[in-house]
Amino acid sequence: MAQSKTLAHFEPVNLYEFEALAKLKLPKMVYDYYSSGADDQYTLADNIEAFKRLRLVPRVLVDISAQDISTTILGVPSSFPLVIAPTAMQRMAHPDGECATARAAAKNGVIMTLSSWSTTSIEQVAKAAPGAPRWFQLYVYKDRDVTAKLVRRAEKAGYLAIALTVDTPRLGRREADIHNKFSLPSHLTMANFVEEGDAEKSHMEQGAGSGLAAYVASLIDRSLSWKDIAWLKSITRLPILVKGVVTRADAEIAVRNGVAGIIVSNHGARQLDTSLATIDCLEEVVAGAQGKVPVFVDSGVRRGTDIVKSLALGAQAVQIGRGVLWGLAVGGEEGVDRVLKLLRDEFELALGLCGCRSVKDIRREMVVRTTSEGKRPLSNGPMMNGWASNNHARL
Ligand SMILES: Cc1cc2nc3c(=O)[nH]c(=O)nc-3n(C[C@H](O)[C@H](O)[C@H](O)COP(=O)(O)O)c2cc1C
Numbered sequence: 001m002a003q004s005k006t007l008a009h010f011e012p013v014n015l016y017e018f019e020a021l022a023k024l025k026l027p028k029m030v031y032d033y034y035s036s037g038a039d040d041q042y043t044l045a046d047n048i049e050a051f052k053r054l055r056l057v058p059r060v061l062v063d064i065s066a067q068d069i070s071t072t073i074l075g076v077p078s079s080f081p082l083v084i085a086p087t088a089m090q091r092m093a094h095p096d097g098e099c100a101t102a103r104a105a106a107k108n109g110v111i112m113t114l115s116s117w118s119t120t121s122i123e124q125v126a127k128a129a130p131g132a133p134r135w136f137q138l139y140v141y142k143d144r145d146v147t148a149k150l151v152r153r154a155e156k157a158g159y160l161a162i163a164l165t166v167d168t169p170r171l172g173r174r175e176a177d178i179h180n181k182f183s184l185p186s187h188l189t190m191a192n193f194v195e196e197g198d199a200e201k202s203h204m205e206q207g208a209g210s211g212l213a214a215y216v217a218s219l220i221d222r223s224l225s226w227k228d229i230a231w232l233k234s235i236t237r238l239p240i241l242v243k244g245v246v247t248r249a250d251a252e253i254a255v256r257n258g259v260a261g262i263i264v265s266n267h268g269a270r271q272l273d274t275s276l277a278t279i280d281c282l283e284e285v286v287a288g289a290q291g292k293v294p295v296f297v298d299s300g301v302r303r304g305t306d307i308v309k310s311l312a313l314g315a316q317a318v319q320i321g322r323g324v325l326w327g328l329a330v331g332g333e334e335g336v337d338r339v340l341k342l343l344r345d346e347f348e349l350a351l352g353l354c355g356c357r358s359v360k361d362i363r364r365e366m367v368v369r370t371t372s373e374g375k376r377p378l379s380n381g382p383m384m385n386g387w388a389s390n391n392h393a394r395l
């Protein structure tokens with residue numbers, strides 16, 4: 001098989017190499033859509049840079065011969081603290097699209113989130129890996145009946161939670177998509193609307209600019225507000241997570257509105273350019289959540305060390321978006337499987353080298369903020385945290 005052959009010839013050993021290989025394989029329009037951020041892409045770069053500014057402070061001579069990196073997410077076991085973020089239109093990356101992702105997620109014991117804008121239907125994805133834990137990401141259409149129907153279908157098909165995306169009342173301006181006149185290739189559909197015979201929602205027109213921007217502008221409900229959490233709760237018994245919160249104030253409101261979890265996200269820098277990197281917002285949001293609901297983080301996670309840092313700053317797990325798309329493009333299910341295993345191995349290694357046997361051993365003190373040159377800020381003194389200086393008081 002051509003896909004496997006590529007893997008056999010050049011085995012990517014990190015997510016950046018998966019991206020480089022994916023770029024070679026994908027049509028330019030598709031690669032550009034997947035990789036782009038909004039406007040000048042300052043936040044796109046900063047999502048990565050911000051993780052680099054954080055440095056780890058390891059402890060030594062801890063027996064790590066029996067590591068356990070598993071965790072529990074909303075009551076569901078997860079082989080390590082990672083959830084697959086929703087990314088739209090996965091069959092542009094590989095013909096097996098969302099089904100390949102679902103199978104690889106199930107095989108690796110991690111939760112997959114399916115996008116509202118999948119190119120495979122809610123039910124088909126459920127059938128691809130029966131019984132595996134999955135969340136459904138919701139975009140709210142102006143037509144609330146259409147929206148409610150999506151939620152009911154997800155519930156019926158066994159999805160365990162609804163991730164309501166709250167950072168996209170309008171689409172961020174992705175300049176490559178405008179140049180490329182991006183639209184969903186005509187052999188593919190927004191599969192959740194095909195059965196309804198709703199061509200306006202299942203297809204995307206190619207027009208003068210980004211077809212996606214036009215689709216969002218005409219169909220997505222810009223009036224979405226906090227009161228709609230109550231509406232959503234009135235139509236489903238599934239737990240609701242809000243995806244796209246980046247402030248303490250919004251985290252507090254989310255908790256008051258009875259959400260089951262908060263996902264700190266800037267949508268992989270595809271919405272508001274020059275917004276803060278999410279890893280720099282995480283602690284604020286964790287404070288706002290007051291320990292009442294779990295907090296997750298995405299945008300810029302590329303390495304096992306990024307997962308350690310996210311957990312040290314209070315996340316229960318990370319989500320990854322593009323990494324899975326690169327895996328899909330490189331090798332379908334096998335490619336996603338490789339990406340998940342890679343991140344799992346990197347996380348286990350980083351955790352062990354930090355002197356942690358399990359995720360429970362992760363402490364805030366393991367992470368320090370540095371300047372962009374990787375220097376500790378002077379104001380924090382030479383040894384700015386107890387983790388490094390308290391002479392093994394923990395042990
Ligand atoms: C190509 C692409 C499509 C996406 N589609 C969706 C989507 O349908 N719904 C959603 O809530 N987020 C979507 N996102 C955002 C991701 O869920 C996630 O927040 C982001 O990709 C995380 O950043 P990362 O790509 O740096 O891991 C998409 C992101 C990308 C790159």
Ligand SMILES: CCCCC(=O)C(=O)O
Pocket residue numbers: 088117168171212216267270
């Ligand atoms: C409304 C956005 C469509 C899919 C998406 O979330 C993305 O491209 O980032």
